[in-house]
Amino acid sequence: MVVTENDKEKILLFEQHEHAKACGDFAEAWRDEYFIEKKKRDEVVYAIVEHDNGWIELDEKPSLNKKTQMPYSFINYPLKPKLKAYTNGINRVEDIDNYAALLCSLHFSSFFEGYTNGRGEGFLKQERRRQQRLMEKLNINKKDRALQFHYELLQFCDNLSLYLCMNTPGVAKKNEVNWFRSGFSQKFAFNQYQTISAHWLDEATVALSDFPFKNEVTVSINYKAIKKNHLINLPIEYEQLPVHQRTVSIVKG
Template structure:
């Protein structure tokens, strides 16, 4: 779950809804910047589905009694997180082996610096999975998976920017994840800048510089807003179940600064 806390309420965005936003954004990626277009369908499938393992956990979200707030994707306990990561990659693999390879790379990178002993079997299993998948795929250039994984990572970050910031926020008030923009790795060597800078023009418009997409992008932000009084009187899970999603259209466009 992605959470924005306000003074008297919480805004909640399910992980899979965030992933759908990332997929829509990256489906607009310029053809001229995409390496090995025969893999494009698989890459986009990986981006759309990279958080599918969170679905059952976000349908019945968890309350963090220590923080008196819903658990977020950041502080959610690691061991159940390993379970949902594996389940998600397993689900993607049923439909697309190359997409599963990218999702495995994505989650293994998240856990690279984790010291818990329980992480080691996960990393070993995912390394074996990737070796098996690579052996089954005809990949013309061994650098392609890393290049395509960077697209997944970029889409993830662009969607997180939308989800973690209050619509219309100023640069000074942006979430600290994005104070320097969103980095562009060496995999994007056709783009002459090192970071993508984003600016809220108003509550429904984000300007982007550079803009490596073929056209303006329209996405829908789907979220629930729960008051803290409601949670206190009805309980968190019941409040979440009873609250309807609110859908807000947001446009991403080139910056003309």
């Protein structure tokens, strides 16, 4: 779940799989001439759309963090069930497509690269074994140029969609979520590997400093809003809440 505070009274909840659908829209809109190894495009888009499907069951029944009195988000969700969700999601993708599963595995294992405190160590070992097995089956290696591009594309689409969910629409650049204030970390050949940054033009429009899409892209992301004084019964209340949409157009900066 992507959790944001709308105001002093309400919390906005974006299910991970809903945010991933917008990621897929971005991948579909990527300019053909910027897409490396176009024959894999369907597999890459599938990976991007489905990369968060392991969260579906958890997000259907969100839970309350008793310490913060806020719903658990994807950031602070308890590690054991989160890692199980990651594993289940990658398994589901692998049942359909090996290359898409490789991309998803690389994406989730990147969260734990460099850890020295044991958090996620077992998951990382598990996914490195999976990656080796899949790369042998696909006859590619981790330094493959196309694989690197597809991996960066997944992460960029993921971050751009999170940017839309986590920020208040229309927010000034200086007040954005600090994850994205300095731009996105993914780099691409089409703009000579320069940092791509985003900023809100108004409450329904975001501009990119470098534009990789065929045309202006408009996405709608479903979410629910819950009053803070209703959080005590979060799982029951959540099921009954109406669905809203955040609709945003991505344009040239």
